[in-house]
Amino acid sequence: MSALAVDAGLQKLAGTSLRYMTLMREVEERIERKLYRQGKIVGGVYVGRGQEAIPVGAGLAVGPDDVVCPSHRDLAIFLMRGVSVGEIFAQYMGRVGGLTRGRDGNMHMGDMRRNIVAIISAMAASVPVAAGCALALKYKGTQNVALVFFGDGATSRGDWHEGVNFAAVQKLPLVLVCNNNQYAYSTPLAKQMACVNVADRGTGYGIPAEIVDGNDVLAVHEAAVRAVAHARAGLGPTLIECKTYRMTGHSAHDAADYVPPGQREEWAGKDPIDRLERKMIELGWASAEEIAGTRAAIREEIDKAVEWAEQSPFPDASGLTDDVYETN
Amino acid sequence: MSALAVDAGLQKLAGTSLRYMTLMREVEERIERKLYRQGKIVGGVYVGRGQEAIPVGAGLAVGPDDVVCPSHRDLAIFLMRGVSVGEIFAQYMGRVGGLTRGRDGNMHMGDMRRNIVAIISAMAASVPVAAGCALALKYKGTQNVALVFFGDGATSRGDWHEGVNFAAVQKLPLVLVCNNNQYAYSTPLAKQMACVNVADRGTGYGIPAEIVDGNDVLAVHEAAVRAVAHARAGLGPTLIECKTYRMTGHSAHDAADYVPPGQREEWAGKDPIDRLERKMIELGWASAEEIAGTRAAIREEIDKAVEWAEQSPFPDASGLTDDVYETN
Amino acid sequence: MPTTYLEAIREGLSEEMDRDPNVFLVGEDIGVYGGAFKVTAGLLDRFGARRVVDTPISEAAIVGAATGASLMGLRPVVEIQFADFISCAYDQIVNFAAKCRYRWSAGVPIVIRAPSGGGIHGGPFHSQNPETAFTHTPGLKVVAPATAYDAKGLIKSAIRDNDPVLFFEHKALYRRIKEDLPAEDYTVPIGKAAVVRAGADLSIITYGAMVYVALEAADALQQEGISVEIVDLRTLLPLDEETVLASVRKTSKALLLHEDTLTGGLGGELAARISEKVFEYLDGPIVRVAAPDTPVPYSPPLEAAFLPNAVHVAERARWLARY
Amino acid sequence: MPTTYLEAIREGLSEEMDRDPNVFLVGEDIGVYGGAFKVTAGLLDRFGARRVVDTPISEAAIVGAATGASLMGLRPVVEIQFADFISCAYDQIVNFAAKCRYRWSAGVPIVIRAPSGGGIHGGPFHSQNPETAFTHTPGLKVVAPATAYDAKGLIKSAIRDNDPVLFFEHKALYRRIKEDLPAEDYTVPIGKAAVVRAGADLSIITYGAMVYVALEAADALQQEGISVEIVDLRTLLPLDEETVLASVRKTSKALLLHEDTLTGGLGGELAARISEKVFEYLDGPIVRVAAPDTPVPYSPPLEAAFLPNAVHVAERARWLARY
Ligand SMILES: Cc1ncc(C[n+]2csc(CCOP(=O)(O)OP(=O)(O)O)c2C)c(N)n1
Ligand SMILES: Cc1ncc(C[n+]2csc(CCOP(=O)(O)OP(=O)(O)O)c2C)c(N)n1
Ligand SMILES: [Mg+2]
Ligand SMILES: [Mg+2]
Secondary structure, eight states, X not given: OXXXXXXXXXXXXXXXXXXXXXXXXXXXXXXXXXXTTTTSOOSOOOOOTTOTHHHHHHHTTSOTTSXXXXXXXOHHHHHHTTOOHHHHHHHHTTOTTSTTTTSSOTTOOOBGGGTBOOOOSSTTTHHHXXXXXXXXXXXXXXXXXXXXXXXXXXXXXXHHHHHHHHHHHTTOOEEEEEEEOSEETTEEGGGTOXXXXXXGGGGGGTOOEEEEETTOHHHHXXXXXXXXXXXXXXXXXXXXXXXXOOOSOSSTTOOOTTSOTTHHHHHHTTOHHHHHHHHHHHTTSSOHHHHXXXXXXXXXXXXXXXXXXHHSOOOOGGGTTTTSSOOO | OOHHHHHHHHHHHHHHHXXXXXXXXXXXXXXXXXXXXXXXXXXXXXXXXXXXXXXXXHHTTSOTTSEEEOOTTOHHHHHHTTOOHHHHHHHHTTOTTSTTTTSSOTXXXXXXXXXXXXXXXXXXXXXXXXXXXXXXXXXXTOOOOEEEEEETGGXXXXXXXXXXXXXXXXXXXXXXXXXXOSEETTEEGGGXXXXXXXXXXXXXXXXXXXXXXXXXXXXXXXXXXXXXXXXXTTOOOXXXXXXXOOOSOSSTTOOOTTSOTTHHHHHHTTOHHHHHHHHHHHTTSSOHHHHHHHHHHHHHHHHHHHHHHHHSOOOOGGGTTTTSSOOO | OOEEHHHHHHHHHHHHHHHOTTEEEEETTOSSSOOTTSTTTTHHHHHOTTTEEEOOSOHHHHHHHHHHHXXXXXXXXXXXXXXXXXXXXXXXXXXXXXXXXXXXXXXXXXXXXXXXXXXXXXXXXXXXXXXXXTTTSTTOEEEOOOSHHHHHHHHHHHHHOSSOEEEEEEGGGTTTOEEOOOSSOOOOXXXXXXXXXXXXXXXXXXXXXXXXXHHHHHHHHHHTTOOEEEEEOOEEESOOHHHHHHHHHHHSOEEEEEEXXXXXXXXHHHHHHHHHHSGGGOOSOOEEEEEOSXXXXXXXXXXXXXXXXHHHHHHHHHHHHHO | OOEEHHHHHHHHHHHHHHHOTTEEEEETXXXXXXXXXXXXXXXXXXXXXXXXXXXOSOHHHHHHHHHHHHHTTOEEEEEOSSGGGGGGGHHIIIIIGGGHHHHHSOXXXXXXXEEEOSSSSOGGGSSOOGGGGTTTSTTOEEEOOOSHHHHXXXXXXXXXXXXXXXXXXXXXXXXXXXXXOOSXXXXXXXXXXXXXXXOSSEEEEEOTTHHHHHHHHHHHHHHTTOOEEEEEOOEEESOOHHHHHHHHHHHSOEEEEEEEESTTSHHHHHHHHHHHHSGGGOOSOOEEEEEOSSOOOXXXXXXXXXXXXXXXXXXXXXXXXXX
């Protein structure tokens, strides 16, 4: 490929990344700072502000036949798989228009037609499940992979260990993406693990592990592309640690007083969206006006989507006991 | 210390080690090859033939106020803490004279007056429990440590991961001793983990890990002494991987057909007891006659202990429902 | 000034920590943050990091470590952040902690606190009532207070108890329930139910947040001339069979009410004991009211339909009273 | 030639693997070794390592991976080496596998086979009957066959079922029970109990190995002129309430028998349904016979006293019949 073609490819990737990162940011701002405060969302709200580069960079490394298992700060995954913004709002508001039709809330959603597996709350429980998806992809003789997301804190769980080990032993096509945002709820990294990097954990499973700047979407993407290729080649799992920072409290009700002063401000300067925008402007890939235009269009899309979601009815209690089992 | 004193210390250690290793070997031979086959033991029988250097070498590195959490191939630990051979046989035979008074069988025994914690069957479940013992020792301001034993297969369990990580983060005085005997039941190491050494897992917890020849009791001892000193100094856990081989089937009923031909024979040449005996004779620490004498005395002790155990009654069913809760 | 259910637990914890230096707390985000529900707020400042231990996300290790520490003579009090996550420590609880005494005479004096229950729009994984996963395990004790008085008295008894105690706190009661509590030290015994309302026509046997649903139903029925007796179990294992049977002997009718789902819920065990032991006193079927057999749904109208309410309880009680 | 209970399961597995290429087996030591009890012996040779997957000691990962594979359209059959270790996968089963369909319409067609039960001197951790830890979870199905015919027919139904099925095999029956089985493909429906002995004076509702204890007791009672009906539940969740209630309507007396410990055991759920739904038919207390509330003891005389036996069942049945 010529340098020009590479450049064009990168430019396109940057544009797509920016769109999804901005969309995720704006959707979550609306959720956390408006709908939640208005009392329109009554359950827990966890957002990925400042971490958008991770689901976007990694998510763009796979195709629709690859399986994704997002965690609770990976909203972009849903958007990239074609879940509409309205469906997202409906999900948060407990309406029938959401992916779980009101049965579950927030990021607890999935859709196997889109190869998205829904998390359960127990941290890292998805890791063995993702290994099983990878096993199925291999069993069927495909070249597809499974991509699973989790936080730094989740790596303390037994399920994480068992799942990674299982996948490593079976050389399953699994890509393990950690958002190391340095906190698990109020617990800082040093109280979660005694190693320095989450990536240090790779050694114990005999799998490659990489550390990337989790606020650089192109870096995350590159690492994910390598890991996906490794998996498709039948070489087994890779662990990717994305260093980032949680730019909010743990959830919408957490003021995060436990964070040392200045820390969030410092990381605000590394915002993944700002960085990409600056880079794109610098390289002439987009103008400031174009970028502002995209954002404005997104906000409009969001306004409409909220309207759509609010028109979606609450589920009728008559269906309360349906679907516990398959009915023919 | 003069070289002579070091030598005398080593000679004494070797003598003690040999005694306990031989005692363990002989007790387990009697259990597996006689009592079990005679139908006098009706439950599962797991022995540590070929692995005696591990509980003995590590066990001699701690004192009575340190806590030990043996696994199912560490019989010597009980002997070293003063549990009588008769009590061991009674335990296996389900008599009231056993440590669990017939409530449980084989190595499922413990005694907190002797600082021995009883395992449960679920592999590695003792690891978090041992971390808790270590936490208590630290809480109380002692310099004591906890020592926990487990196999290679056990390291695949979530409990192992959580327990090691917990202890590492809290810098608890815990020594983790792995008998890597290359099999977990029928499962060879390569189907258990994709790393080469169990010790490779230390990195992910930020703790030191050492590999030793698990059939060399003095090497195991040295490593354990270092790890214990590290723990007593408040520096946290150490993982010791003892490379060894399971010289039996998984349990008394397992013919171990899955083992490649020649493997067991090869390891027979590395028998830890033979090796120590040869070394002691070479160095003039003991004569062949003395060693034979010790073994003969042990066999006599065992004959008497079996007699004692057989005289110990079976538990009376009237006590079946006692002790589920404390009664005052 | 009245004390909330939540404050009552906090007071119980801190008084026991004052009384006994071997008592310590261990769990996720309980120190610096004061716990997801702030039950332990302020205790790190008062007692220091040695006695208020923040941990990694490792429920099995937390419970296992508590077990180990208790074998060494300490008295750990574990907080499971949401009761739903207790399932991650299931093996450690039912196989390790519960069986030590019987097997090898080793007492395991741990307390596992677990905020449980629905009504806060928590959805399938922040609303469950997992008590019946443990009331089947010999060796465990299971407690579920409904009042601030009981919450304080029972947490103290649980800490002083020499066996593993699971302490299910109902999240919806934390700040809703307030009472004036005695200034002096008191405990509420484990294994004793309370007759919280005396009545003649039928007995409602219940616990936790459903005590208030039963009371509301009883008030409504009172106006119709139906007199309801309410037994608050308080301890779910071991059950205070005597108090339950005495009430049924008196009223001859039993309605069993729990927020937990119906099939396999505690109502079954109660029905079995009543139908076996006071069969001759029964003047009507034993009626169960409980959540339907589904996960706990998130959306408000579904959750409202899921949780047993006073209208439904009153309806079933009315039917039973007239039987 | 008669087929043992164990062989019946193996045949069921291999016939389903022949029928459907998406069916595969996963567990510890099931391949090369053929499983701790040899249930899967020979299947690695027949089907290869792709379809008979040996795993690390990781119950949570095994069940989790099975769940993931099933979401992708495969039909995994998990072997838990001893049912006791199913507690290590508890969260994956009750929170992940059981709740997917309700939450997000994703079916989880997995089967979890678990050799359970006592009578083989396995002690506290190789003898348990953990079924009631799961009969409380909506979304799961729980099966416990007593005969070779049912074992084969139910394992096939379980594999073809689109929801998670826990399949408790009783270890003491593996080689003790033999029957001639039909040559052709057949299934036994999940959710249907069987009346294995018709009788008039009282009903014994039971399952698993206790079916044989009930039969033995019934034989003894027959000689005294007491006619016992025996219902073998076969499926524990969802319960075949109709068959149970029909039997009690007919005999007016119910004895509930299980090997699992008493408090919180399945007898409670049965008693609740009977006492609520056919109260008017009852001519005597509902009697439960079960193991006492202790861990399963190892020593033969203790284990013998622990397991319900025909003498004891007959004694309680006699009392009930004469009531
Ligand atoms: C097993 C379990 N224990 C506790 C919790 C409560 N909890 C929810 S999120 C969270 C922190 C997760 O931290 P991390 O994995 O780093 O992800 P992050 O939120 O930082 O993205 C905790 C403790 C849980 N969900 N699951
Ligand atoms: C959680 C759990 N799963 C399965 C078993 C059955 N089991 C008993 S010992 C064993 C192998 C253990 O291997 P390893 O840890 O290497 O110890 P070794 O027996 O080789 O000393 C297995 C699978 C168990 N005890 N616990
Ligand atoms: Mg984090
Ligand atoms: Mg091994």
